[in-house]
Amino acid sequence: MTQVTEATQATVGDSEFDRDTAVTRRDEGVYDIDLSAGWTIISAVNGGYLLAVLGRALADALPHSDPFTISAHYLTASRPGPAVIRTDVVRTGRTLSTGQASLFQYDEDGHEVERIRVLASYGDLDSLPDDVRTTAQPPVFPPMEDCFGPQDGPTPVSGSSAITERLMLKLDPSTLGWALGAPSGKGEMRAWFGLADGRDADPLSLLLAVDALPPTAFELGISGWVPTVELTVHVRSRPAPGPLRVSITTRNLAGGFLEEDAEVWDSADRLVAQSRQLARVRLG
């Protein structure tokens, strides 16, 4: 018997992303969370998901709710499972407040091991004036139906599927050479991005969006792991409903490190987030 299911779109506050980033306040400034296995690639928990978790804790701890600029240094590899976040209010001001947060997990002896430390300044995106004098232009993209996602491949990559099931990711074919064994040699990656359950973007999910595409290193002919050392995100505007376009570029692969610069554009052609990360290249 075929069951007809109505496509219900998840909403902000009631979605996989919201449930998996929800933190429980244990004490003032201290939060518990169970890191979901749903946002892993192979066995690594996605760095953007982790940043969103920390971002949510800071939104509770600070008087302002929107991350304007958030910098994370990744210390040790996080695993799915219990974690505790400790926050510290550094300064509160009228338009901006600054906080710090660390995420810890536990070793075999139950001792806390720090995974990530974050420094962030928060504000209220809705209070900003409407002036836009940007010179940036949206990236040139084929329409979504001419782009390709992990589900369109002949065989899913073993063990890598958890996060791809939660994302709507459609890659620009001109940045997909690596998947066909013919990387372009250009440090570019572009994709349409959304959450698989249809939840619209908000400032917190932008922290995920900047780190959810395959690494630009793949198009530079590098197939190994590219762990993030540091990731800074600027959220510049509240995103409009609808799919996002994410464009990532690398200009400088040298000395075993590279930078990845991401721009996130919303459906209203507004540049809603910019990020830069420093990552290590593990030739393997």
Place this chain on the structure above:
Amino acid sequence: MTQVTEATQATVGDSEFDRDTAVTRRDEGVYDIDLSAGWTIISAVNGGYLLAVLGRALADALPHSDPFTISAHYLTASRPGPAVIRTDVVRTGRTLSTGQASLFQYDEDGHEVERIRVLASYGDLDSLPDDVRTTAQPPVFPPMEDCFGPQDGPTPVSGSSAITERLMLKLDPSTLGWALGAPSGKGEMRAWFGLADGRDADPLSLLLAVDALPPTAFELGISGWVPTVELTVHVRSRPAPGPLRVSITTRNLAGGFLEEDAEVWDSADRLVAQSRQLARVRLG
């Protein structure tokens, strides 16, 4: 009587910049410094100079000496005079170690007021492999003799001269429209950069170089103050001797904020540092 003075070039370790960023260890991880009035613009202490001061304290506190990635959140305005830096070793590893540092000054009652908080990962630039696969090209620049510095102007700006006496700054005339009342409308600023006493660049002085040019906002027709909220610098290579070229671009001026992306190129045409800052635009 005319005294013939031989032009002596200051060296790394023995220069104005080194003396003015020198920190004195008071206790384990705690450093004193007297912030120099020599690095101010109007009455504000330059943010790059402050970052170099914090960077020097962290180089002492951590087992590695070179900042690979350093993120600073600027909390309150620093003034020339005494300050204390408190550092915290977050994690030490074989190739990278991570630390945190805060700079404090004192209010009228002698209480500590936090000025800046920094999170950074340090390593050893000399240990990196030589591979360079960068796609970035050096900025196109007129030769130094066709560029203009603050000393070339008809009248120095009142009160703004302290830092300019310590820098060798020669601006690309195509980014100097603002000084003639005709800003280009493009968010670009380019300059030859060095220290006035001839000291060559090192990783610490790169932290100054990324924040030493006039703000790109001037070329966007904004004449007010553009205070930094957050500044992240990636040092990618030890700079070769000789003048640096610094190229700064702004793509997104919106909602009262803008980003400034700096690239620093050395005399060997190597991209030695990249930075991004989020700054507020104070119209007025």
